[in-house]
Amino acid sequence: MSRFVVTNVGPATSVQDAGRFGAQRYGLTPSGAIDRLALATANALAGNPPFTAAIELGPFGATFTAQDGPIRIAVAGASRSIKIDDRVLPLNQSATLMPGERLTLGAAREGVFSYLAIEGGIQGEAAFGSLSVNARAGLGAPVPRPLQSGDHLHVRAATERSEHALPPLAPSPDPIRVVLGPQDDEFGDAVKAFLDGTWTISPTSDRMGYRLQGPVIRHQHGHNIVSDGTVNGSIQVPGNGQPIVLMPDRGTSGGYPKIATVIGADFGRFAQIPPGRPFRFQAVSVAEARRAAIAFAALLRDLPARMVDVAHFEFNVVALQNANVAGSAVNAVDARTWQSETQQDQQP
Numbered sequence: 001m002s003r004f005v006v007t008n009v010g011p012a013t014s015v016q017d018a019g020r021f022g023a024q025r026y027g028l029t030p031s032g033a034i035d036r037l038a039l040a041t042a043n044a045l046a047g048n049p050p051f052t053a054a055i056e057l058g059p060f061g062a063t064f065t066a067q068d069g070p071i072r073i074a075v076a077g078a079s080r081s082i083k084i085d086d087r088v089l090p091l092n093q094s095a096t097l098m099p100g101e102r103l104t105l106g107a108a109r110e111g112v113f114s115y116l117a118i119e120g121g122i123q124g125e126a127a128f129g130s131l132s133v134n135a136r137a138g139l140g141a142p143v144p145r146p147l148q149s150g151d152h153l154h155v156r157a158a159t160e161r162s163e164h165a166l167p168p169l170a171p172s173p174d175p176i177r178v179v180l181g182p183q184d185d186e187f188g189d190a191v192k193a194f195l196d197g198t199w200t201i202s203p204t205s206d207r208m209g210y211r212l213q214g215p216v217i218r219h220q221h222g223h224n225i226v227s228d229g230t231v232n233g234s235i236q237v238p239g240n241g242q243p244i245v246l247m248p249d250r251g252t253s254g255g256y257p258k259i260a261t262v263i264g265a266d267f268g269r270f271a272q273i274p275p276g277r278p279f280r281f282q283a284v285s286v287a288e289a290r291r292a293a294i295a296f297a298a299l300l301r302d303l304p305a306r307m308v309d310v311a312h313f314e315f316n317v318v319a320l321q322n323a324n325v326a327g328s329a330v331n332a333v334d335a336r337t338w339q340s341e342t343q344q345d346q347q348p
Contacts (some may be wrong), residue, residue: 001068001069001155001156001157002066002067002068002069002070002071002099002154002155002156002157003066003067003068003152003153003154003155004064004065004066004067004071004089004122004152004153004154004155005063005065005066005067005150005152005153006062006063006064006147006149006150006151006152006153007063007102007149008061008062008063008065008149009060009062009063009132009147009148009149010058010059010060010061010062011058011060011146011207012057012058012059012060012146012207013055013056013057013058013060013062013146013147014055014056014133014135014140014145014146014147015049015053015054015055015056015124015131015132015133015140015141015143015147015153015267016031016032016033016034016039016054016055016056016115016131016132016133017032017033017049017051017053017054017130017132018032018033018036018039018041018051018130018132019031019032019033019130019248020032020127020128020129020130020132020139021129021329022129023128024229024302025252025302026250027251027252028128028137029036029134029137029205029247029248029249029250029251029252029253030232030248030252031132031133031134031137031139031140031249032104032130032132032248033051033054033056033115033132033172033259033267034056034113034132034207034247034248034250034271035077035113035115035164035268035269035271036051036267036268036300037268037300038074038076038077038078038113038268039051039054039056039059039077039115039117040300041074041076041077041092041115041125041301042074042075042076042077042116043074043117044053044117044164044166044284044303044304044307045074045076045092045093045094045164045165045166045307046072046073046074046094046117046118046119047072047094047118047119047161048117048119048121048160049075050119050121050188050300050303051070052121053121053122053124053130053131053132054115054116054117054118054121054122054295055115055116055117055118055147056113056114056115056121056155056183057078057080057105057108057113057114057115057116058108058113059078059107059108059274060107060108060274061080061104061105061106061107062105062147062252063102063103063104063105064099064102064103064116065100065101065102065103065104065259066099066100066101066103067099067100067152069099069119069157069158070097070098070099070157070158070222071096071097071098071118071119071155071157071158071326072094072095072096072097072118072119072158072159072163073087073094073095073097073116073117073118074093074094074095074164075091075092075097075105075114075117075119076091076114076115076117076166077091077113077114077115077191077272078093078108078109078110078111078112078113078114078209078272079091079107079108079109079110079111080105080106080108080109080114080117081104081105081109081233082103082104082105082106082108083088083103083104084097084101084102084103084104085102090165091114091168092122092165092166092167092168093163093165093166093310094119094163094164094165094310095163096163098159099283108274110171110274111272111273111274112271112272112273112274113232113271113272116156118153118155119148119155119156119158119159120155120156121155122141122142122153122154122155122158123153123155123156124141124142125141125142126141126145127140127141127175132148133145136208136249136250141196142154146186158239161308162310163309163310164307164308164337165307165308165309165310166303166306166307166308167306167308171269171325172269174282175279175280175281175282176262176266176269176280176281176282177261177262177263177265177266177279177281177282177283177284177288177289177292178235178260178261178262178263178268178282178284179235179263179283179284179285179286179289180260181229181258181259181260181261182258182261182284183225183257183258183259184259184260185226186219186220186257186259186338187217187218187219187220187237187257187259188218188220188223188260188298190217190218190219190220191259193215193217194215194243194259194260194281195280195281195282195283197214197215197280198214198278198279198280199212199214199278199279199280199281200212200214200275200276200277200279201213201273201274201275201276201277202275203230203275203276205275206247206249206302207247207248207249208246208247208249208250208251209236209244209246209247209250210244210245210247210270210271211242211243211244211247212235212242212243212245213242214242214243215268216240216241216242217237217241217243217259218241219237219239219241219257223237223239223256223257224255224256224319225255225256225257226255227253227254227255228253228254229252229253229255230246230251230252230253230258231246231261232246232247232248232250232262232264232267233245233246233261233262233264233270234246234250234254234258234261234262235258235259235260235261235262236254236256236257236258236259237256237257237258237259239250243259244256245262245270247271250323251300254303260281260283263264263284263292263293264289264292264296265289265292265293266291266292266317269339270284270291274279289308311336325334
């Protein structure tokens with residue numbers, strides 16, 4: 001057993017897995033990872049099932065230290081700097097921390113959330129079938145709150161195997177796809193304004209809901225309805241006409257009309273849009289949303305097959321500096337071709 005020590009951490013960093021299922025009718029919020037593709041990618045690289053509990057990192061940086069044994073990690077999701085002591089680690093690549101080594105993650109540069117998976121997962125007692133943290137509900141493990149400096153996570157020691165990488169997927173510039181309803185008939189011509197408008201996400205957004213900034217969406221019959229069920233991606237429109245997209249820590253029911261719902265295949269892509277970046281919505285049919293869901297499930301399933309082994313090279317820095325790489329076409333990763341100065345070369 002090893003320990004993964006939280007040395008320094010910003011807000012909005014917590015343990016998340018796939019979430020809790022089957023009890024929303026009792027008011028139990030699902031929680032879980034905001035970007036399931038990024039979670040599954042990090043876990044595939046770490047050698048875990050796709051939705052094993054991992055550390056969900058918000059837009060700020062964090063530092064962790066390995067203790068008591070080696071720890072294999074992988075980071076996926078929003079781009080950020082990653083270092084093990086002074087060694088740079090690319091995104092979407094696994095690596096092993098030896099005891100005493102420090103993992104330093106910078107602030108997100110593109111996107112919002114990253115996922116730090118650990119081989120063997122994070123040890124904790126599940127609540128309603130999940131380790132996912134929901135601080136408002138007091139649920140989650142190993143602590144029912146966001147991570148804080150000084151927390152110790154118990155994890156399994158790294159196994160003997162090669163490291164892996166996954167080629168990054170190109171970000172899609174397409175609009176966020178939605179299925180209209182279930183109360184789009186409450187908005188009349190405002191549905192067109194919703195689809196034609198350019199939107200940004202407010203900095204006041206969180207894991208409960210993303211507040212949108214854009215055109216004012218007018219109700220035809222007032223903004224109160226009989227409360228009904230919600231899902232991830234439900235887009236409620238309160239009285240001020242500025243929509244709120246419900247996220248995994250949402251309430252399980254709500255009393256504002258819902259103009260549309262972000263489809264499951266685009267939910268993680270939507271969640272990674274940083275505040276202030278403009279985007280648009282596109283309405284699709286239920287059949288198209290279903291096809292997108294099937295394709296997304298296939299993408300998750302095929303992640304392990306897309307992994308490649310990471311080749312490691314031991315560099316003789318002095319010899320490499322003396323190598324005339326350009327002039328003699330020396331192979332910089334093949335030590336047999338390096339040209340280093342001999343004692344005779346150094347004589348006047």
